[in-house]
Amino acid sequence: MAKHEGEIASSALVTNRTRGKKIRQVKTDFSGGKVIILGSVLPILLVIVWEILSRMGVFPAYQLPAPTTIIETIREMAQDGTLWTHIGVTTFRVFAGFALGTIVAIILGSFVGFYKKAEQIFDPMIQAFRSIPSLAWVPLFILWMGIGEPSKITMIAVGVFFPVYLNIVSGIMGVDRKLIEVGKMYGLNTFHLIRKVILPASLPSFLVGLRSGLGLGWMFVVAAELMGASQGLGYLLVLGQNTLSPEIIIASIILFAIIGKLSDWVLKLVEKRTLQWQDSLIKS
Amino acid sequence: MSLELRNISRSFDGKQAVSNISFSAQPGEIIGILGTSGCGKSTLLRAISGLDSSYNGEIAINGNTTKEIRDTTGFIFQESRLFPWLTVLDNITFGLKGNKQDKIIRAKQYLEHVGLKECGELYPRQLSGGMAQRVAIARALVTSPEILLLDEPFSALDAFTKMQLQDLLLNIWKTYQSTIILVTHDIDEAIYLCNRIIILRGQPGKIDKEIEIKEPHPRDRGSKQLVEYKAKILDSLDLNKPSVKTS
Structure with missing residues (x-):
């Protein structure tokens, strides 16, 4: 010794x-x-x-109201309860779209990442769809699904899908072949190889995709709600514009900023927890 | 556990890397495969391990000639290849099956064996190169492989760590009596560790010479006999001639 x-x-x-x-x-x-x-x-x-x-x-107050007026507006809305409905509706839309987009991205991304054939079949088409500005889908979705929730959630899901998908694929394809060999040396079958080596190795890339996907989700919810909604923070933007009350618009913008930051912070926390083994932690 | 290679050839894209390699290893023997780079040493080892199955010829381990990966062989690579997301202890238990408690007890035992008793909870990024390679050794040993394949396992380490780990390997070999196939380009390492050295030469690589080293372990790194073996090996690799000319 x-x-x-x-x-x-x-x-x-x-x-x-x-x-x-x-x-x-x-x-x-x-x-x-x-x-x-x-x-x-x-x-x-x-x-x-x-x-x-x-x-x-x-x-002039009809163009740029004082900060206290804006805070007062938020307080009033909080008091009569409408604030919580608006926040709740918008958050629900983002998370429903986020979940839908992420699930589809995980399924397609894993297929494309793992199977060469799937890559050859799906990837060219997905890349082609990616070059369409996602907002261009809005009229079509409204035409297909009406002005209700389905079209909005689909819209957001489309926005979330691409960054998550791209990061999953590049994460899986970038897994170190040398580590896969170690797994093979221990006689792991394909399923175990995926679960014990490939998934953990591609997790950092996946989380990066989730965070940028969530960011896009918040962007797209504004677009979706601007197109037509009776509730939600995006609706407040339209309402403020139509009733000539800039304080409502600014209040809505501030709320967007706060909730968006909060949700990103939650994901960042998850990232920090799961990636504590990494040499360079999150730079944010 | 006996190992026998019969007429192994392997080509990549039509270009032969090794051709017609045959040798056999007795149970508990340490065989060194020595050669300059590009003569197919690692190719041969990958064929034995089963990581590569597109070779011609037969590799029999205890008479069994399957081309698949067997759970009786362990592989130690040039780099430690630890999984960065697992702690040292989890890295060692990675290939073990069965009860979790048993796995941990077993892993701890091997961790102690390689002198890293206190490091089970660390992540690979917190280890030095020598420590990481120790963990890799423990990981390969924990499944009790009967044949241990080493692909230049110490070549990335500094001279002192290298010597420490060579001694560690000998200790382990004494305890477990596994058959060891060691690929190396370090002549001193081969002479210090091996019972028999197989020298590969040429492209494609062929067996040029087999040298048996009868000195018992532990050997003296500076002993006259080992120096003589070294001269013999250098001669057979045509590496001794320039120095003869100049002197």
């Missing part, structure tokens, strides 16, 4: 190094707090200036 002392010393060195990293991380967290403060100085200043200028009447 004495022979291994050098190695063990070097292992101690490694753990020391990781400990060092932890300390540094704590430090960067502190400076992270500083960064947050530094980064929020300008927005806060702008909001204050905006408020003052609005009160002074520099900005």
